[in-house]
Amino acid sequence: MAERTPERLVRLLGMVAYLDRNPGVSVEQVAGHFAVSSEQVLRDVDTLWMSGTPGYWPDDLIDFDAGSLESGVVRLTQARGMEHALRLGTREAVTLVAALRALSEALGDALDPAQRDVLSSTLEVLTAATGDAAATMDVHLAVEAAPEVLSRVRASLTSGRRVRLRYVDAADAVTVRDVDPWHLLTGDERSYLVAWCHAARGERQFRLDRILELTELEEPTSTRPSASREAGTFRPTEEHDRVRIALDGRARWVAEQLPVEEIVEGEDGSFEVTLRLASPAWLRHLLLRLADHVRAVDPAALAHEAAGSAARALEAYEA
Structure with missing residues (x-):
């Protein structure tokens, strides 16, 4: 890699x-x-x-x-002063304290002891160094759920076991579902358990405040988040085809954000990346997004497919 x-x-x-x-x-x-x-x-x-x-x-x-x-x-x-440790301003320090407190609030119970110790010690040192500014700030992520439910949800995320939910859906109907818990999500005013629902045979988001009861089962979880969901990245394997893309320097973000296998630098700031392909549709979207920066694609047929998609889109606009 x-x-x-x-x-x-x-x-x-x-x-x-x-x-x-x-x-x-x-x-x-x-x-x-x-x-x-x-x-x-x-x-x-x-x-x-x-x-x-x-x-x-x-x-x-x-x-x-x-x-x-x-x-x-x-x-x-x-050294131009870069041999010294970074000195944070008050605003940067307070921002870091807020972020660490939010992280502790959201994931503290789901972390293993070593991770909790690192998080706690870092937060303690930074809070002490920030002084009064940190003392005037309080961060609390409100998770609307029964305390025992929230505690069991967090425990289930580390146990690797399936759970059974008694859940009130949007139609106010009470259902019982066996799910594989994946992670907690707090994206708006609500918090959700993201899980694989075996009854629906698909990924679902369960509002924590609608979970009436949660029971951990003996069976281990049998599903995992898709590659695009897990850690936000695609995890390539030998089963995926390779593609090589030559790009100019303005598309450097590709090498930073995508799981590329190889980067070959050019003398003029251009570079080539080799990556694994899981979905032709995903690659077409990527090539269309990078159109102004793409110099070559191998296999070339993939570039022709992307060009065909662009041509069809233009035709649709003209129609």
Whole structure:
């Protein structure tokens, strides 16, 4: 799987701090410390060399000793302040505190002990550092449901077992359903249990305030969210066909947001991505969205199909 920008960004920032503490480190040592190849270290140095603080004049850029680098040693000469930890303003700190409190409120009971400890300790440290501004703010996600129902819903999400619901539907009819719980959803004024309903044989959203009773069964869940729903990403397998798309640099988001297998960079800022194809319709939609930035598609027949869809759409407008 190709490396994503967030992963590389963390390494680049860590590399600046590491080189500031360890002047004159060999390329091989840096590679070993960050568990990457020597070639990747050199590419990272090239990237850092063109990075810096706003203005981006020569005096604003991170700098290295070129002579040392030619002999295989990385020597940082100007860090531009990036070797220090980020200092948050009050507004940013309060925003983070609010987000962490909301996360704790929504998922705290569903997290394992280690995850809860990390969340709690991070929230405690950040709240203390924010001071009075954090003390004046209260975040509470109102979940309208009977306390025992809410507790059992959260427990069922971690147990991996099927549950039986007594549920009041929109027609005020009481039904009993066996469902596989997937996750909680709070998208508007209501909260929902997203689950697979075995009676309906499909995905359903159950309003928590309409669940009269929830009983955990012995059977384990037998369904999982679709790839597009689970973690918001498609999970490719060897069964899916490969497609290669050449794009100009303005479509960089494709490499960041889609689960690509390979990225090949071009000298002019263009790049090629290789990804797995689960749905021809999805690819046609993607190609139409990227039309101004697509340089080539392999297999070419997929590009012809997308062009045909575009032509039919234009014909419909003319009609």
